[in-house]
Amino acid sequence: MPNSKNYWTQQRPDGKWESKAEGAKRASKVAGTQAEAWAHSRQMAAEKKGEAYLRGRDGKIRERNTYGNDPYPPKG
Incomplete structure (x- = not known):
């Protein structure tokens, strides 16, 4: 089940880069650069x-950032 709190950055077929919420049909932002x-x-x-x-x-996933409740480092 998609989590709308998660955001993906990926390249579009037209060469531009998009920021898209997980499970969304449309990008929340289309940019000329990956950065x-x-x-x-x-x-x-x-x-x-x-x-x-x-x-x-x-x-492939190149980078991943977690915000909020990050379970790392594990207890113990």
């Missing part, structure tokens, strides 16, 4: 206490 879209994803995730994911051109 601009990534900054927006981090800001939105921080406001909603979710996670921000940066997906590289190869489709």
Whole structure:
């Protein structure tokens, strides 16, 4: 089940970068650079206490930031 607190940054087919809430059909921001879209994803995730994911051109997650209740480091 998608978590709307999480935001993804990924490249679009047209070469631009988008910041999109998880499960959303439309991007919340379309930017010309990866850095601009990534900054927006981090800001939105921080406001909603979710996670921000940066997906590289190869489709793999390059970076991930957690805001709010981060279980790391584990107790013990």
